[in-house]
Every structure is written in structure tokens, then in C-alpha cells.
Amino acid sequence: MQPRFLGQLGVADLVTAANAAIGFVAVATATVDPELTARLILLAAIADGLDGVIARIRGGTAIGPFLDSLADVASFGVAPAALVYAVATADATTVSEDPFAIAALIISALYVSMAIVRLGFYMLHDCEKPETEGVQTTLAATVLAVTYLAGIGDPTVLVAMAAAFTYLMVAPVTYPDLYARDAVVLGGLQALAIGVPTAVNRVFPRSLLLFAVAYLVLAPFVYWRDTGS
Template identity: 55%
Template structure:
């Protein structure tokens, strides 16, 4: 008896499923090494872009859209939120009878809010934005990339990351319109992401800064200044 997915899923779907698995691996890594988890999240972001390229080249399946959103919850919702929560736990001691409620809410509640808003954003995207070249709210991939780049660049203080997590959670469900990246820009982003993943030392830190610059530039300036189709 063969598995149900045989003959129903394509190559792009296989990459998407791999993206989901990377999300789990990143979540596990977050409990041990935030930097390693950040690298895996960026690898998942590359896989997320790759499955779209494959789908456009060889075709997609009816399940592809749903698989993509489900995988993104793991890789760009749960995994980056757990990175932040684990860093906060290590720095603020979020367990034991003496932990303050405000600290607990900040260190665990705000990452949980990030996951919740990522789920909402992905559901809305699948329902309303899948066929258009722009979307409302910050993409979950972009939000996760920003958090991962901050960690790889050495800005891993929860006093910075926890408020940033809240800001990104809010931005994911705003009505601010973000145009899709054009192919050449997505390629540049992917190359910088890959370099940040594999490089070490000063080179790695430099590529992390470059990725942070690109991601924050699009996050802040994209809605108003990024060029759209037909312009």
C-alpha cells in the first residue's frame, strides 16, 4: 500500500515539506544555540523561495498553497519566536517562583503573539492575496529573516529582540501593502542569506549586517518606494 501523497504532490511540494522540517530543526536548535537556529531559519527562507521558483517552472499541485502556509507557520512563526523566547529565558530566568508576571509576559507571551499573528497573516494571505503581486502586512518570511539577521549580527539581547518581536507581530496583520520582490532582487537576497549561513567570523558578521540592511530597507521603504509591476 503506497502513501496517499504519491502521484499527488510534486517537486515543489517536496521542497515545501522540507521547509517545514527545517522549521522543526530550527526550533530544536533554538533551545541549544540561537545562532545555529538563525542559520537554519535562513536556510528555510531559501527553501521557501526555491519552491516558488520550481512551481513556476514545472507546475504546482492543488495542495501546494496549503502546504506552503503550513510549512511557513513552523519555519517563520514558531521557530523565530522560540529563538526569542529561549534567549529571554536564558537572560531573564523565566521559570521558578520568583519570576515576575511582566517578565513572563514579555519573554513568552510576546513570542506567542508573534506565532498567533503569523498564523493569521498566512491564513489571510492564502485566502485573499495568493493570486496578486502584492500583499497586506509584513510577510512572515521577512519577519523571520529580520529576527534571524539580528541574531547573526550579534544583536541577540532580549531587551532588543522582544520589543522587535512585538513590532513585527503587529506589522504582519496591518493593512500596509508590500509588493512581491522581483526575481533579481529575490536572487540577491537569497545569495546574501546563503553567505550569512555558511560564512563564519568577520565575514559571517558582515553578511549578516548586509542581510539586515536589505531586510530592514524593504521592511521600512518597500511599501512606498519599491517598484511595482507596470511602473
């Protein structure tokens, strides 16, 4: 018997499925190699952008957008939460007796929950628009991962950032999609941050962090796009 999906998935959908697999590996390695987890989250972000490019060039499938959001749950919901929790509890012996570890667990769980809510509302309202409401899960995950790669691995900072993104992902703030040229720059920085994260005093993760934070803070106000309306 042939698999149900045989002949119904496109190349872009295969990249999306690979994105989900990368997300799982990122989660699985969080407690033993947080730096690898952070790099894998950035790799998943590249795959997330690549599947959209392939879909535009080769044509997408009806199931593609749904697969994309499901993959995002793994790579940009669960994986960054696992990274934050792993870093926050690296020195904890018993989570139930460590107030900070308990707080990290609760915040990480809420982060995953709000990521799922945000992705659900994106599919319902925003997937056909050139902008979206709330911080993108990809952006939130990228900022968390690259903060760690940039050498800012203080558990308190990461937990506080995860707490902020838990709200920002569902906040009533509109973010425009990136222009293609800016997406290429972002992808290039992501690739360099993955490949040589410690080169030249971590210049690539730090540059990517600056880029991502600038978009996070400024995009709703100054990053205007011509939508033709």
C-alpha cells in the same frame, strides 16, 4: 497500502515539506544553539523561495499553496518565536517569577498567533496577487534571525522587535513581491550569512539585515511594480 499523497506531490512540494522539517529543527535547537536556529531560519527562507521557482519551472500542484503556508507556520511563525524566547530566557531560572521572561513568553505566543492569522488571510485574499497586506512572515523571521547573527543579541531588542512584528504582520500596509533579480541578491546574502556568519566582522549578516530593513521600511512607498493595470 500506498500513502495517500503518492503521485500527487511535485518536486516543489517536497522542497516545501523540507522547509517544514527545517523549521522543526530550528525550534528544537533554539535553547541549546540559538545561532544554529537563526541560520536554519534563513535556510528555510531559501527553501521557501526555491519551491516557488521550481513550481514555476516544472509546474505546481493544487495542494502546493496550502502546504507552503503550513510550512511557513513552522519555519517563520514558531521558529523565530522560539529563537526570541530562548534568547530572552537564557539566564532565567524560573520563568513564572521573572517578569521579563513572562513578557517574552506572551509576546512570542502572540507572534505565532498573528503569523498564523496573517498566513490565513494571505491564502484567502493575496496568494494570486503581486502584493500582499502586512509584513510577510518570511521577512519578519529573516529580520529577527539575521539581527541575532549580526551580533545584536540583546534580549530586550529581540523581544521588542518580535512585539513590533506581531502587529506589523497584520497591519494594513501593502508590500509588493520582490523582483526576481532582488530575490536572487537576497538569496545570495542569505546563503553567505548561513555559511560564514562571522566572516569579516559579520559583514554578510549585517548586509542582509540592511537589505531586509530597507525593504521593510521603504517597499510600501518606493518599491513599485508594473502589474499591468
